[in-house]
Amino acid sequence: MRFLILLAFVITPLTGWAQDRSATIQDVVEAHILPGFTRLASASAALSQAAQADCAAASEGLRGAFNDAFDAWIGVSHLRFGPTETGNRAFALAFWPDPRSATPKALSAMIEAEDPVVESADAFQTVSIAARGFYALEFLLYDPQISALGSGAYRCALIRAVAADVDNTAQAILTDWQDHYAALLISPENSDVYRSDEEVLQELFKALTTGLQFTADTRLGRPLGTFDQPRPTRAEARRAGRSLRHVQLSLIALRDLAQRLASISPEASATLDAAFAQSLDLTERLDDPVFAGVADPQGRLRVEALQQSIGRIREIAAADLGPALGVAAGFNALDGD
Amino acid sequence: MTTRRGFMAGMLATGLAPKPSWADAGNPAYLSAAKRPDGSYHLYGLDELGAPLFSVPLPDRGHAAAAHPSRPEAVAFARRPGTFAIVLDCISGGIRSRMEAPEGRHFYGHGVFSADGSLLFTPENDYEAGQGRIGVWQAGTDYIRIDEFSSGGVGPHDIARLPGTDTMVVANGGIETHPDAGRAKLNLPVMRPNLTYLDGMGQVTGQIELNADLHLNSIRHLAVRDDGLVAFAMQWQGDGAVHPPLLGLHRDGDDVLLLQAPDDLHRRMEGYAGSVAISSDGGSVAITSPRGGAIQMFDTDTAVFAAELPQGDVCGINAGPEGFVATTGNGTVIHMEQGRVLGAESHRVAWDNHLIRL
Incomplete structure (x- = not known):
């Protein structure tokens, strides 16, 4: 009897974990x-x-x-x-x-x-x-x-x-x-495309981190250029006045994905959401729809602050959420070449 | 007045002074860049067993290095899009000289010497044009930029020399980047990686591309065997649900052979091979995947998968006294043969992407 109780203790969390993954x-x-x-x-x-x-x-x-x-x-x-x-x-x-x-x-x-x-x-x-x-x-x-x-x-x-x-x-x-x-x-x-819930979760996690990276490095990094040579004309969809909007829309979508994935790791959930909230708050206060401000030092600083805040979301995702989903977070795994 | 340097030069010219050789260097067997716990970057010389012999501070994150064929000297490169390289005295661990990429270029972190050691070739990005270049440096007391030519593609990453020849092989990864936007990939829809063979004058003597459905498979790293067999490792930029091969074997003039482990194991590599190496006996080729935490070995003659060794955050790999030696971001240096661990050492550093054999 004692054995059975012990077994029940051991099995329940595991089954719960599998259900969590599947439900997520x-x-x-x-x-x-x-x-x-x-x-x-x-x-x-x-x-x-x-x-x-x-x-x-x-x-x-x-x-x-x-x-x-x-x-x-x-x-x-x-x-x-x-x-x-x-x-x-x-x-x-x-x-x-x-x-x-x-x-x-x-x-x-x-x-x-x-x-x-x-x-x-x-x-x-x-x-x-x-x-x-x-x-x-x-x-x-x-x-x-x-x-x-x-x-x-x-x-x-x-x-x-x-x-x-x-x-x-x-x-x-x-x-x-x-x-x-x-x-x-x-x-x-x-099917044979993904073999397990883990593989699916890893694909979804990759979508999150790659999406964050694209927004930080490309959507913001392209117009930022360098201090000596800012590149406002490289802003995404600037002709239609959509550059900042794309950063906001992508962050909103990525935040939604992150929150759903983080249901597996409640500890990561709160810190991730706070980091997203901070980035979105920065976009609200930026008032620079096509990142024209990257050409002057003050405007540039604010776009850089936004880029850095997205970097922090990536760090939290890699350190706190990734391991919970079975994604390696080592020095080479995170940043190879 | 006879300067010390002039005196030495005279001695060298008359052959009276023995030239320093690799044997005088305390026999460092490998070089690897690393990050220390305090966040600083260093280049390490390691002995055959992976024990550090010396270390030199680097101004920023390093990547790979090129060993001079006769002088106990190596050039360590910045990680892309870095512009520095340092010429290292492998006897003292001191810095002999520094190189800076010319205006409008950056290094990719790799390089190779000519057979006689007089020239150094460096894959570089002409980032305004979005084209790959090979820089040519005269490798004297100082390293002087004397020429450059096309790499035969975009995003040239690794470069190697076919032993006993001055034919070079370049892995043109195909991905356009601009240092303004760091490492952001700018041309994925139209990227076309290739493997290009060049003579010492920059003439293309051979070039292969994979099938169009593999155009997102970036050809990045190389290992060569004494007989000119080239092993190349790839990094998949496409759909994560697709699992293309990450390792190829090629001999100039022949068809490409693509290798992969049985499906379950192959998937563990997560579409990413970080380094490739051929064993000293030439019979085995290995790739590493830090993302998948695995080393996979294949028979070079039959192209058949031989063994896998799980190893967290593994990336650097090269030929060992037997089999292979690999390094990890957790500080481990591991010796293995056919998936069997022969020995392991741990250090308080994160070994960076590549392990260079001297």
Whole structure:
């Protein structure tokens, strides 16, 4: 009898732990991933319809739909595994950063040649990946040169083709998530893609840390440049005035993911959430929508403070949350080359 | 007036003074950069058993080093996007000279000497152009920049020389970065890593790319066997649900052979090989994964998986007296043969990514 009681003590927490993991995954899939990609799919459909209705670059309806769909993308842009990676779909939605200016070059070439590839959705999937997705559309709607280049009729057809292509890609991602990928994360033992809850949690944790890294190093690091050579013109989606907004939206989405993952490690939960709150507070007080302030010392200091605060979230995630999810946190594991 | 230096030079010219050699260096067998508990960075010389013989402070985090073929001298490089390198006297552990990457370039943390030791070649980033370069330095008392040429790709990381020749092989990792944005990857959608063979003048004599579906598999580190067989280790930048090979074998002019452990074990590497080495007898090749905490060994002739050894935060690896010697971020130096541990030592430092054999 005593033996049985002892056994019960030993087994209960273990079973509870397994249930925790499974429940955590189910929560992330159903409350974080699927709603995010559903929003992206519906906002992208609305974007394509808006482009059909009015393809003028300055159209309020089109710009509104573009910004809504772009918001939806930023909210899932950290979920880079499975359906987003099939056939380079995520790159086709989001070709950025673009250090060689491939997007304006590709768009200019298409407009100047009046490339008939815009006439077919299938054919459009074969154009340079730099001419597809939200960042291409941003140039077509907001860039003074590109939005006035060549013939209006061709630009209209191109805007509609890019919007329809974004819609197709977003629908394909959602379909894959709904059809099989959600189930595969929730019940990894039924497939060969992930073999256990641990592997799934590690994938989700990687999405969190990679997302934080992208926001700190690329979304903020690119415009920051160096003190001697700040690069405000490298700010993400600055033409549409969205640079700071992307940092905020990504932090909000990453905070949501972090909180759901941290249900496994309540100690990490509070410190992580406080760190996110601090970063978001800094974004609220920044008042610099396209990081133009990086060029003057005071404005720069505030963007740097934001970048450092995201660095702290990463440190907490790596030190407190990662190990609870079975992710190594060593000197080389965290920062190899 | 005869200066001491002039006198010495005369002695050397007439062959009266014996030139210092690696045998005079107390026989350090390996070099490795490390981080100390106080946060400072040092370069260590280690003996065959992994015991530290000397250490030299580094201004920032180090990465790898290049050993001179005859002089007891090595060049230790900053980790990318660092711009410093130090020329180290491996007898005294003193610094002989310092190198600074030219304006508009940074080092990747690796380098290699020409067969006669007169030149040093360094993979560098021409970051405004987003193109890989190989810097050429005259390796005299001081190291003087004399030339540079294309690396044959973007993001050249490791470089090695095929033994007995002046043919070099470069791992062009394919990833564009700019020091303004630290280590942020700027070109993933269009990255195209390759393995490029160059002669000492910079002429490309061979180049291979993997299949297009592996374009996100960054070719990063190299090991070469005496007969010119090249082993290359990769780091996957794509979907975590995909588990491509992380190790390849190649001989210039032949097809590439990609190797991986049986699926369960292969997945443990988490898409990341940090270092690669070939054993002294040439029969075995090993990769490490700090993320997966594992060392995996393969037979070089059959390309068949041989053994795995779990080892937390392992990254540095090189040929040992038998088998391999590996280092970890936890301070361990481990000797192994075919997955069997022959001995281990622990030090109060975090060994950095690479273990360089002298």
